[in-house]
Amino acid sequence: MGGWLREATVWQRVGRLVPLSWILILVWPLLLLVSRGLSPGELVPSLIGLASFAVVWTWFWLDARAGSDASITAGVLIAMTVLGVALTFSEPRVWHDGLLGYCMVVAAVWPNWRPAAVAVPVVALVIFLAEAATGSGTINAFGVALVWLFLGFGFVAVQNLLRENFQLNAVQMRSSRSAPAAEPMALSPRQREIMHLVASGMSDKEIAARLQVSPHTVRTHLQRLYAQHGLRNRAEAAANWTKRVPQNDDTANRELKVL
Amino acid sequence: MAVRFSPRQAEIVSLIASGYSDKQIAIALRVSQRTVRTQLERLYAANGLHCRAQAVHVWALSGPSATSP
Numbered sequence: 001m002g003g004w005l006r007e008a009t010v011w012q013r014v015g016r017l018v019p020l021s022w023i024l025i026l027v028w029p030l031l032l033l034v035s036r037g038l039s040p041g042e043l044v045p046s047l048i049g050l051a052s053f054a055v056v057w058t059w060f061w062l063d064a065r066a067g068s069d070a071s072i073t074a075g076v077l078i079a080m081t082v083l084g085v086a087l088t089f090s091e092p093r094v095w096h097d098g099l100l101g102y103c104m105v106v107a108a109v110w111p112n113w114r115p116a117a118v119a120v121p122v123v124a125l126v127i128f129l130a131e132a133a134t135g136s137g138t139i140n141a142f143g144v145a146l147v148w149l150f151l152g153f154g155f156v157a158v159q160n161l162l163r164e165n166f167q168l169n170a171v172q173m174r175s176s177r178s179a180p181a182a183e184p185m186a187l188s189p190r191q192r193e194i195m196h197l198v199a200s201g202m203s204d205k206e207i208a209a210r211l212q213v214s215p216h217t218v219r220t221h222l223q224r225l226y227a228q229h230g231l232r233n234r235a236e237a238a239a240n241w242t243k244r245v246p247q248n249d250d251t252a253n254r255e256l257k258v259l
Numbered sequence: 260m261a262v263r264f265s266p267r268q269a270e271i272v273s274l275i276a277s278g279y280s281d282k283q284i285a286i287a288l289r290v291s292q293r294t295v296r297t298q299l300e301r302l303y304a305a306n307g308l309h310c311r312a313q314a315v316h317v318w319a320l321s322g323p324s325a326t327s328p
Contacts, residue, residue, distance in 0.1 A: 198312050199312060199315075200313060200316070201308060201309035201313030202309075233280075234311075234312045235278070235311045235312050235315045236275075236277065238276075238311075238312035238316045239277070239316070239318075242319035242320055243319050
């Protein structure tokens with residue numbers, strides 16, 4: 001990926017377009033319904049299709065915001081593929097372009113490009129076989145599979161873009177928030193001592209043995225320190241300690257010799 | 260302390276220093292979590308480090324100048 005792809009403004013601009021595509025995608029099943037003449041028999045499947053689209057896209061959004069879990073995604077993909085194939089055989093005309101399409105969307109939620117490169121063609125193949133078996137003809141089945149193949153990769157692109165956009169927003173928010181935090185950190189003598197040992201790569205257990213307290217006490221000290229300074233974990237604490245507490249080389253050398 | 264970071268390692272360690280998890284870093288850099296961990300393992304092995312807190316500490320001490328091309 002080129003450097004321009006990391007430009008925050010590009011992604012933010014595209015990110016603003018996402019709600020628009022969301023509306024288009026929600027409208028699409030309604031267009032299908034209208035094009036098929038609004039017969040009552042078509043109404044229920046189309047409404048279910050609409051609801052599934054809404055669910056998948058909401059999940060899309062939440063996944064991009066929170067970071068995805070590959071095993072859950074794989075499970076949902078497999079379940080939806082099975083459901084889609086079953087429904088295609090029972091009601092081919094309505095379901096082939098409904099649920100199997102959502103399977104492509106699910107394929108797109110796969111966390112990285114590489115698995116999606118496998119999952120999307122596999123689902124397209126499943127669609128092809130299902131279409132061919134339900135008697136729509138090989139050429140037609142191939143066409144439908146091809147359309148979903150392209151759509152699937154399109155969704156992969158959108159999903160990656162969403163995720164990147166959220167990440168960049170998070171990084172920007174963080175940097176603007178932590179910018180004025182360059183003033184020295186106020187630490188108690190005990191916290192200072194513990195942070196020094198944390199930064200030298202010792203585990204809680206090793207620190208506890210050295211200070212002759214229990215590992216639980218060490219953890220409590222650290223938890224309090226995270227809470228006081230709005231830190232998330234020991235690595236962030238170590239970075240802040242190194243940057244924001246004047247490092248006394250003599251103390252450091254003495255400590256290292258003792259170690 | 261003569262610690263050498265590759266540009267990628269420096270990128271990863273800088274994100275760890277901002278408190279990001281391996282998963283978040285993997286998503287931000289478009290690699291797998293395993294790749295993130297492998298990069299870190301390599302950094303530890305090359306510089307005799309024990310853990311990420313120590314890696315972050317030496318990174319913050321040496322600053323961006325330690326990055327080797």
